Amino acid sequence: MVSSFLVTGGAGFIGSNFVRHLVANTDAQVKVLDLLTYAGDRRTLQGLPSDRVELIEGDIADAELVDSLCADLAKGDGVLVHYAAESHNDNSLNDPSPFIHTNLVGTYTLLEGVRRHGVRMHHISTDEVYGDLELDDPERFTESTPYNPSSPYSSTKAGSDLLVRAWVRSFGVHATLSNCSNNYGPYQHVEKFIPRQITNLIDGIRPRLYGQGLNVRDWIHAEDHSSAVLRIVERGVAGETYLIGADGEKNNLEVVQTILRLMGRAEDDFDHVTDRAGHDLRYAIDSTRLRTELGWSPSMTNFEEGLAATIDWYRAHEDWWRPQKAETEAKYAQAGQ
Ligand code: NAD
Numbered sequence: 001m002v003s004s005f006l007v008t009g010g011a012g013f014i015g016s017n018f019v020r021h022l023v024a025n026t027d028a029q030v031k032v033l034d035l036l037t038y039a040g041d042r043r044t045l046q047g048l049p050s051d052r053v054e055l056i057e058g059d060i061a062d063a064e065l066v067d068s069l070c071a072d073l074a075k076g077d078g079v080l081v082h083y084a085a086e087s088h089n090d091n092s093l094n095d096p097s098p099f100i101h102t103n104l105v106g107t108y109t110l111l112e113g114v115r116r117h118g119v120r121m122h123h124i125s126t127d128e129v130y131g132d133l134e135l136d137d138p139e140r141f142t143e144s145t146p147y148n149p150s151s152p153y154s155s156t157k158a159g160s161d162l163l164v165r166a167w168v169r170s171f172g173v174h175a176t177l178s179n180c181s182n183n184y185g186p187y188q189h190v191e192k193f194i195p196r197q198i199t200n201l202i203d204g205i206r207p208r209l210y211g212q213g214l215n216v217r218d219w220i221h222a223e224d225h226s227s228a229v230l231r232i233v234e235r236g237v238a239g240e241t242y243l244i245g246a247d248g249e250k251n252n253l254e255v256v257q258t259i260l261r262l263m264g265r266a267e268d269d270f271d272h273v274t275d276r277a278g279h280d281l282r283y284a285i286d287s288t289r290l291r292t293e294l295g296w297s298p299s300m301t302n303f304e305e306g307l308a309a310t311i312d313w314y315r316a317h318e319d320w321w322r323p324q325k326a327e328t329e330a331k332y333a334q335a336g337q
């Protein structure tokens with residue numbers, strides 16, 4: 001059992017879900033390193049026990065800070081789990097620079113910290129590094145699919161994965177990697193597809209579908225992503241990559257129609273808007289390796305139930321998302337979206 005974790009990006013969407021998962025399922029001490037960018041919020045960690053979870057506000061590219069946190073981790077045989085990233089494709093099309101800083105320079109800085117202090121690391125990545133699939137492609141992404149990223153976001157995530165692999169091979173760093181499909185659940189920023197549409201409907205605005213809505217995403221609940229990451233930390237083989245997915249392929253039109261139905265609206269009550277530049281057509285994960293080698297399986301496999309619970313969460317937590325909503329919609333309006 002791991003007794004201490006340093007979770008980068010733990011005040012963001014998936015990282016904070018992982019911190020909650022650790023608190024509920026382990027006895028570990030958790031430090032969160034988070035810069036609290038527009039996507040991070042200390043209120044996301046509210047209610048967690050202060051004797052187990054500590055938030056350190058700082059940049060993963062701050063070498064001195066990272067060095068001292070890695071030195072602390074080394075004393076307690078702790079593990080660094082790296083979620084921090086600039087994570088939104090649309091933002092990366094407007095301004096790639098923070099993506100270069102955090103996803104590439106930040107990951108490099110962490111790798112040097114764990115190398116210096118002999119600390120274990122798990123690197124969180126995305127299925128987008130593999131590019132996209134045709135709608136009728138019978139193959140899904142596997143651990144051996146070649147990298148072929150499309151956007152500034154996915155190319156910097158791909159670069160961060162390659163840095164981790166190089167530090168494993170060249171310097172013997174003890175790291176594992178995972179590439180997960182699209183997450184949904186509580187605490188996701190309102191810029192992302194599902195929370196944007198739910199909060200639009202709460203505000204009486206029609207959902208906004210890019211293009212024809214035929215792009216396919218492979219949805220997994222953030223809680224299942226967390227259980228998979230903990231399983232990899234506990235049983236994964238150093239140097240290896242595991243793909244995480246829950247067989248949840250849906251096109252965007254189906255998702256919008258399900259949200260509309262669950263929120264009591266007509267299924268055609270949405271607008272088509274300007275498509276995303278370079279929009280990836282389809283992502284799909286084959287997670288056989290994680291299931292057969294590490295015995296993991298997802299538990300929240302009923303998408304409609306998970307979506308209904310997520311809608312309930314956004315209805316009950318308007319105080320959490322409201323401060324970001326107007327600014328986010330103003331940015332989309334400027335882009336014709
Ligand atoms: P998010 O944008 O909600 O959260 C990112 C967090 O990182 C924020 O709290 C932010 O403040 C923090 N951060 C940003 N730059 C930082 C820096 N320089 N130093 C320290 N902290 C910094 O992102 P998310 O959706 O929770 O994604 C988390 C991770 O999971 C990312 O690595 C992302 O690539 C990966 N991922 C996301 C998805 C998805 O569907 N959202 C799917 C697969 C993988």
Ligand code: TDX
Nearest residue numbers: 087088089126128182191192193196208209210215252
């Ligand atoms: O208003 C919208 N309308 C719309 O049709 C928005 C915000 C999005 N979309 C479409 C674009 C995508 O096809 O919905 C799909 C999902 O969009 P996002 O939520 O922006 O996610 P995506 O681009 O698929 O990337 C997500 O999954 C992989 C995360 O944001 C990444 O961090 C992760 O790596």
